[in-house]
Amino acid sequence: MRVEVWNLLLKLExxxxxxxxxxxxxxxxxxxxxxxxxxxxxxxxxxxxxxFRTVAGVLKTSSGSVSLDGKDLYTxxxxxxxxGYLTHLSALPEEMTVRAAxxxxxxxxxxxxxxxxxxxxxxxxxxxxxxxxxxxxxxxxSVAKLFLRERxxxxxxxxxxxxxxxxxxxVRDIILSLSKxxxxxxxxxxxxxxxxIGDYIILVRDGKVGFFGKKEELRTGRYSxxxxxxxxxxxxxxxxxxxxxxxxxxxxxxxxxxALVKKVVDSGIVVYEVKEMGNPxxxxxxxxxx
Amino acid sequence: MGISxxxxxxxxxxxxxxxxxYAVGATSGIPASAGVGNITFALGFLVVPFSAMVxxxxxxxxxxxxxxxxxxxxxxxLLAVGMGQRDVFWGYMKAALGLALVGMGPMILxxxxxxxxxxxxxxxxxxxxxxxxxxxxxxVTVLMTAFSSMQRKPTGMNSPVGITIxxxxxxxxxxxxxxxxxxxxxxxxxxxxxxxVCAAFLxxxxxxxxxxxxLLP
Numbered sequence: 001m002r003v004e005v006w007n008l009l010l011k012l013e014x015x016x017x018x019x020x021x022x023x024x025x026x027x028x029x030x031x032x033x034x035x036x037x038x039x040x041x042x043x044x045x046x047x048x049x050x051x052f053r054t055v056a057g058v059l060k061t062s063s064g065s066v067s068l069d070g071k072d073l074y075t076x077x078x079x080x081x082x083x084g085y086l087t088h089l090s091a092l093p094e095e096m097t098v099r100a101a102x103x104x105x106x107x108x109x110x111x112x113x114x115x116x117x118x119x120x121x122x123x124x125x126x127x128x129x130x131x132x133x134x135x136x137x138x139x140x141x142s143v144a145k146l147f148l149r150e151r152x153x154x155x156x157x158x159x160x161x162x163x164x165x166x167x168x169x170x171v172r173d174i175i176l177s178l179s180k181x182x183x184x185x186x187x188x189x190x191x192x193x194x195x196x197i198g199d200y201i202i203l204v205r206d207g208k209v210g211f212f213g214k215k216e217e218l219r220t221g222r223y224s225x226x227x228x229x230x231x232x233x234x235x236x237x238x239x240x241x242x243x244x245x246x247x248x249x250x251x252x253x254x255x256x257x258x259a260l261v262k263k264v265v266d267s268g269i270v271v272y273e274v275k276e277m278g279n280p281x282x283x284x285x286x287x288x289x290x
Numbered sequence: 291m292g293i294s295x296x297x298x299x300x301x302x303x304x305x306x307x308x309x310x311x312y313a314v315g316a317t318s319g320i321p322a323s324a325g326v327g328n329i330t331f332a333l334g335f336l337v338v339p340f341s342a343m344v345x346x347x348x349x350x351x352x353x354x355x356x357x358x359x360x361x362x363x364x365x366x367x368l369l370a371v372g373m374g375q376r377d378v379f380w381g382y383m384k385a386a387l388g389l390a391l392v393g394m395g396p397m398i399l400x401x402x403x404x405x406x407x408x409x410x411x412x413x414x415x416x417x418x419x420x421x422x423x424x425x426x427x428x429x430v431t432v433l434m435t436a437f438s439s440m441q442r443k444p445t446g447m448n449s450p451v452g453i454t455i456x457x458x459x460x461x462x463x464x465x466x467x468x469x470x471x472x473x474x475x476x477x478x479x480x481x482x483x484x485x486x487v488c489a490a491f492l493x494x495x496x497x498x499x500x501x502x503x504x505l506l507p
Binding site for chain 1: 368370371
């Protein structure tokens with residue numbers, strides 16, 4: 001099966017932008033040339049949404065330039081048609097049905113609502129009012145806007161936030177399928193999700209890019225959990241260390257804590273407290289990834 | 291909610307127009323020397339301020355919709371697909387003027403048909419009613435979208451203020467009808483032109499009034 005790879009050069013050169021005359025992004029330079037998943041990580045207020053809005057053309061730069069294939073993004077709408085932008089809100093008219101809302105956007109930017117409904121499997125929701133949808137259903141309907149027509153670059157601002165695990169997985173699967181041929185940039189607070197499906201990591205801190213590279217190059221600490229229990233834990237959980245009243249163990253992530261505690265409880269020891277002692281995401285946001 | 295406003299506005303306009311014209315007919319026997327001016331003539335001109343009021347009431351959902359669309363991120367998405375703030379604004383303005391026509395049109399037509407004070411006066415009332423009504427709606431729409439673009443409340447908290455400003459502008463036409471008598475036509479004309487000029491001036495300043503980043507949630 002022939003896979004068509006879409007070439008693209010997204011270039012940000014010394015880009016600063018922000019709100020009310022105050023810059024949130026400071027002299028950011030980036031080049032994106034390969035179809036892949038680029039995960040933009042950063043703490044709240046780092047500038048992730050501002051970065052997406054700037055690339056999408058929603059915000060104009062106060063300095064620097066954003067170009068696609070050498071053409072300035074703000075001069076014409078030609079390049080902006082290549083971008084699909086998913087905001088962190090639904091951006092759907094609440095009083096319309098899903099089908100009517102997609103038709104509305106189809107009339108504005110071109111494309112087929114029926115194609116989008118079929119691609120996202122929204123037939124069961126198509127005739128429901130947006131205001132009557134659950135959070136997860138709204139997100140799926142919102143994602144459908146991106147599939148009205150073909151694009152080369154997809155910008156998704158926190159596409160999996162506030163979603164239950166099943167819907168979050170559906171959205172991640174969509175991102176993965178897109179990335180085979182297209183360029184996908186999405187933002188997240190979830191380092192584990194980023195490392196699971198991302199190809200490149202863009203770490204944004206205080207409006208600057210702290211790290212941009214392949215995920216394998218990103219150095220992070222481990223997740224440390226401290227357990228206060230009724231007995232000594234070193235035999236049950238070897239490799240840990242005692243820090244004051246807590247026995248501290250390094251694990252892969254939050255998802256491993258449950259199994260750890262179960263192991264202690266199953267051995268007949270009473271667990272008084274479980275405490276997060278170190279979070280690599282916090283370290284990443286404060287120290288950077290190198 | 292939207293259809294209720296339309297029905298209410300059209301019904302109100304038709305009823306008011308019927309009442310004015312009935313009053314014109316009922317007072318046609320009162321001589322001008324009775325000390326109340328030419329009340330017959332003046333009552334017919336009440337259609338001018340009331341057409342503006344009907345227009346404002348019927349367009350209120352547009353202002354609420356603007357704030358709701360801002361807070362759901364819809365306006366942000368429109369900016370992302372290449373629309374400018376001017377394009378976004380004109381979409382809502384066209385909707386407001388269209389709705390105003392739905393409200394004002396039937397009452398002005400009825401006024402022309404009934405024409406209790408004579409067709410010539412009815413024609414003048416029609417012209418002044420359309421001038422004042424559309425200008426008032428346009429002015430209030432500019433003011434409210436400019437103010438609302440700075441609001442974060444999910445409901446248009448400034449809608450009552452906007453409607454109040456619009457109604458305040460035409461209040462002199464209501465209260466001075468009986469005092470001015472035939473001269474009311476000049477007040478109506480002056481106010482209509484003044485509101486039109488204000489609206490036109492603000493419309494030329496849209497890009498400064500509605501800042502792009504204020505359309506974001």
